[in-house]
Amino acid sequence: DFGQLLTSISGHFSLSVTTYKYLKYVPAHFETEEHLVSVYSCVDSSCGHMVRASKDPSLLRGSIATPSLVAAIMNAKYVNGIPLARQEAEFSRNGVELDRQKMAYWMIRCSEEYLSVIYDEMKKHLLQCQYNQADETRVQVLHEDGRKATTDSWMWVYRTSELANAPPIILFTYEQTRGSYHPKEFLSGYKGYLTTDAYKAYRSLSEDIIVTACMVHCRRYFHDALITIPEDKRKGTVAEEAIKRIAMLYQIETMLADKPAEQRYEERLKQSQPLLDAFFAWLKSMELASDAKSLIGKAIAYALNQQEYLKRYLMDGSIPIDNSATERAIRPFAQGRRAWLFCNTPNGAKASAVIYSIVETAKANGLHPYNYLSHLLEMMPSHMSSISRDFIKDLLPWSETLPDKCRVKKVELK
Secondary structure (H helix, E strand, C coil): CHHHHHHHHCCCCCCCCCCCCCCCCCCCCCCCCCCCCCEEECCCCCCCCEEECCCCCCCCCCCCCCHHHHHHHHHHHHHCCCCHHHHHHHHHHCCCCCCHHHHHHHHHHHHHHHHHHHHHHHHHHHHHCCEEEEEEEEEEECCCCCCCCCCEEEEEEEEECCCCCCCCCEEEEEECCCCCHHHHHHCCCCCEEEECCCCHHHHHCCCCEEEECCHHHHHHHHHHHHCCCCHHHCCCCHHHHHHHHHHHHHHHHHHCCCCCHHHHHHHHHHHHHHHHHHHHHHHHHHCCCCCCCCHHHHHHHHHHHCHHHHCHHHHCCCCCCCCHHHHHHHHHHHHHHHHHCCECCHHHHHHHHHHHHHHHHHHHCCECHHHHHHHHHHHCHHHHHHCCHHHHHCCCCCCCCCCHHHECCCCCCC
């Protein structure tokens, strides 16, 4: 047999083993947990004395919801963009009847009772950071009092600058309008820099807030003008030249990306400021000659109107040249919106703002959103009656005390 053959040739050959690795997928499955609680009562029926053993608090009183289940639903919708209706169908295919209304109720309750506590603490840290950014995007909410279902509502987004010496924090907040009083209220008491687009709502904030503009928006106007020109006629045009000049500013930013803020500030003054001054002087020389109604005329006018704000990133090495980080933070929300289309109620929209804030901040801090959500929902119910700030501090997405399971790990296949 094979064993005897190996024995007979063992003196003539050496044995080596080659390992091959394959990636296997194990589908999710559902388990039912049973919690048994002992109740002791007096054998004397006339006594009526009864003692019940203690029980760990449930996630939601009277509900079958568990941290792992709720975290999975949140991860599916707010990270992977799978609407609750599709999740309901998938649950049904796996033999679990769980309707979307119940899941929506869980999202709202858990965001209100637990995740909002983390959200509020993250907001305190964001307002303490001297360098922040802001943007806003549309969201449709069907059942708002006194408003049509088709009326636009807004999801405002605030985040810390990627150049700031602070953990990344991304906060969404739902508001019915795009009024300037919303950022004023959210940023009440804030002192520092705020990088935004040219929306006027940001220009009327507190005197303690120095607003800086976004160079990407400036470039976008010139790009829109350039793509209307046939490719063989673009060379030497104002639009092409403007884009080249802006590209030089970004080349400087790339070279300074890993430098300390103070060195970035000094190098910007040496390298970027002369380029900016020349750029705006060049645009000014063409302002009167350009057609104000043309795309290139609008691009020139936009750049010159925003000149003061576009130059302000030179004031500090921790101010970003553009607002791209906030636009990237909005993208997962915008992608999810294409799938779930709308929020049913204002409470649902508020819950979405809180959950998106938690998962996007978790991702920005290198955490696995599902594992982090599950950890929060496991830890918080038993502490809510006497919750302390130290306890919350240990649960924040940048906390070093979070368990390793919350952090993203790569699967090694080599």
